[in-house]
Amino acid sequence: MRLLFVKYRHVFNVGLxxxxxxxWNFALRAAFSLLHLVFVFVLWGAAFQGHxxxxxxxxxxxxxxxxxxxxxxxxxxAFNEDxxxxxxxxxxxxxxxxxxxxxxFLYRFVIFVSARLVSGxxxxxxxxxxxxxxxxxxxxxxxxxxxxxxxxxxxxSAMIQFTxxxxxxxxxxxxLEIQSFVILSMAIESLLGxxxxxxxxxxxxxxxxxxxxxxxxxxxxPAAIFTGRIDQAVAVQGLAIxxxxxxxxxGVANLLWQRGLKRHTAVGG
Amino acid sequence: MIHYLRIWLASVxxxxxxSMMFRGDFIMWALVELFWMAVSIAxxxxxxxxxxxxxxWTKYEMLLxxxxxxxxxxLLMGLFWSNLxxxxxxxxxxxxxxxxxxxxxxxxxxxTRKIDLDSLLNxxxxxxVVVYAVGKLQLEPSLADMLTYALFVGxxxxxxxxxxLLIASVxxxxxxxxxxxxxxxxxxxxxxxxxxxFSGVAKVAFVWVxxxxxxxxxxxxxxxxxxxxxYTAWLLAATTAWLAIAIGVFQRGLKRYSSASS
Numbered sequence: 421m422r423l424l425f426v427k428y429r430h431v432f433n434v435g436l437x438x439x440x441x442x443x444w445n446f447a448l449r450a451a452f453s454l455l456h457l458v459f460v461f462v463l464w465g466a467a468f469q470g471h472x473x474x475x476x477x478x479x480x481x482x483x484x485x486x487x488x489x490x491x492x493x494x495x496x497x498a499f500n501e502d503x504x505x506x507x508x509x510x511x512x513x514x515x516x517x518x519x520x521x522x523x524x525f526l527y528r529f530v531i532f533v534s535a536r537l538v539s540g541x542x543x544x545x546x547x548x549x550x551x552x553x554x555x556x557x558x559x560x561x562x563x564x565x566x567x568x569x570x571x572x573x574x575x576x577s578a579m580i581q582f583t584x585x586x587x588x589x590x591x592x593x594x595x596l597e598i599q600s601f602v603i604l605s606m607a608i609e610s611l612l613g614x615x616x617x618x619x620x621x622x623x624x625x626x627x628x629x630x631x632x633x634x635x636x637x638x639x640x641x642p643a644a645i646f647t648g649r650i651d652q653a654v655a656v657q658g659l660a661i662x663x664x665x666x667x668x669x670x671g672v673a674n675l676l677w678q679r680g681l682k683r684h685t686a687v688g689g
Numbered sequence: 690m691i692h693y694l695r696i697w698l699a700s701v702x703x704x705x706x707x708s709m710m711f712r713g714d715f716i717m718w719a720l721v722e723l724f725w726m727a728v729s730i731a732x733x734x735x736x737x738x739x740x741x742x743x744x745x746w747t748k749y750e751m752l753l754x755x756x757x758x759x760x761x762x763x764l765l766m767g768l769f770w771s772n773l774x775x776x777x778x779x780x781x782x783x784x785x786x787x788x789x790x791x792x793x794x795x796x797x798x799x800x801t802r803k804i805d806l807d808s809l810l811n812x813x814x815x816x817x818v819v820v821y822a823v824g825k826l827q828l829e830p831s832l833a834d835m836l837t838y839a840l841f842v843g844x845x846x847x848x849x850x851x852x853x854l855l856i857a858s859v860x861x862x863x864x865x866x867x868x869x870x871x872x873x874x875x876x877x878x879x880x881x882x883x884x885x886x887f888s889g890v891a892k893v894a895f896v897w898v899x900x901x902x903x904x905x906x907x908x909x910x911x912x913x914x915x916x917x918x919x920y921t922a923w924l925l926a927a928t929t930a931w932l933a934i935a936i937g938v939f940q941r942g943l944k945r946y947s948s949a950s951s
Contacts, residue, residue, distance in 0.1 A: 466886035
């Protein structure tokens with residue numbers, strides 16, 4: 421067990437170092453996300469004109485939701501893990517993992533965690549600078565259970581995000597190019613993950629259906645817990661459904677890895 | 690002029706043949722664009738379930754604005770995006786030499802070599818959204834209004850092209866511009882918003898300095914309320930200015946270019 425920890429700690433350190441190399445890339449991305457926040461403020465500010473609440477929430481609560489979503493995105497969102505995995509398969513780099521006592525999923529997941537740590541902390545910088553402007557809009561509920569339930573929810577969201585990216589990467593065993601699949605999936609995720617609008621603004625039936633889909637647990641769920649958009653009963657029930665999706669996706673990822681390896685032809689030395 | 694038209698038509702033929710060779714890819718990319726357009730339409734549908742107007746714009750006026758925004762973006766992506774996107778990579782890798790050896794205007798050769806058929810296909814979907822919104826608003830635009838609309842959309846494509854060319858030209862000075870290219874999409878998000886929604890610093894920055902808002906608001910405004918002198922003058926001047934700046938920067942970059950290969 422200790423050996424296992426030491427092994428993956430090294431992977432984590434290497435991941436941390438190689439992601440610090442891309443710090444300017446992350447910083448640039450974070451700066452552009454502030455621009456997206458301006459878009460959100462203008463759009464929702466205009467939509468709230470003449471309304472105290474929309475969907476039962478005030479303008480401040482809605483903007484807090486989007487700010488929270490932005491921070492979560494940098495801490496738990498999968499950025500380009502699917503491309504990285506796809507490249508490793510296509511270039512034959514994956515061959516080395518077949519010969520070493522290392523679990524490829526775990527290896528990639530540890531790299532993902534280290535990368536998100538770097539991108540998450542870097543994304544906080546522009547937000548902290550913008551805090552004097554954003555501070556007036558931030559309104560978080562002060563119930564302690566939200567932290568207790570929100571943190572495991574955010575962790576499982578990260579697992580769902582990563583595993584979906586991993587599954588797309590695995591498609592490289594069957595398809596030469598996965599970019600179109602990834603961007604198509606991003607469109608669905610942005611809509612059903614609550615990035616375009618808070619999902620509770622959907623008509624009731626659609627919202628109920630969305631609660632049973634994995635997208636709901638990618639981003640909306642932890643953000644809704646932290647910003648007070650769902651109550652304790654719904655949150656606890658959500659944790660169970662989220663755990664179910666984590667298990668299902670891990671199963672699919674493993675199946676694709678096993679099947680993919682059977683198709684894989686290692687070329688080169 | 691006819692010489693360039695011939696070159697362009699040859700490129701179009703090449704792009705069509707290539708798209709038909711990879712039909713699966715072509716269908717997937719067309720679907721990708723369609724889905725992203727559906728996401729934008731869905732967001733309007735949801736917001737207008739809870740409110741009657743956004744900055745004074747009704748649901749179908751917003752849809753007209755969105756359709757116009759999609760129309761400009763699909764035209765840009767269909768005609769120029771992959772060319773300019775590849776330009777940055779080619780400058781970095783040294784493959785840009787290939788263009789230097791070609792007999793013709795460098796900017797023309799660089800920006801028109803390929804067309805994306807999947808994006809151009811979605812131009813018709815965007816047009817359908819515009820026509821649908823016009824129908825729902827019971828507008829009866831005159832021929833002059835429609836021609837002005839087309840001219841303004843052309844200006845929108847021109848300004849967007851200039852902004853993209855500026856971003857791509859950054860590669861002449863820096864190692865990469867991938868992050869900045871992504872920024873174009875963030876910036877273009879603003880084109881889906883009514884001008885009246887902006888105030889203060891945001892109005893100066895996104896409406897007047899960066900013309901992302903006016904490029905869509907001007908054509909949509911023309912169909913809804915008729916021709917506006919201010920918009921016409923501003924849009925024509927902005928298109929000329931942005932194109933002049935972008936071409937100037939591109940030419941300066943060109944002088945800096947030294948091949949990367951050995």
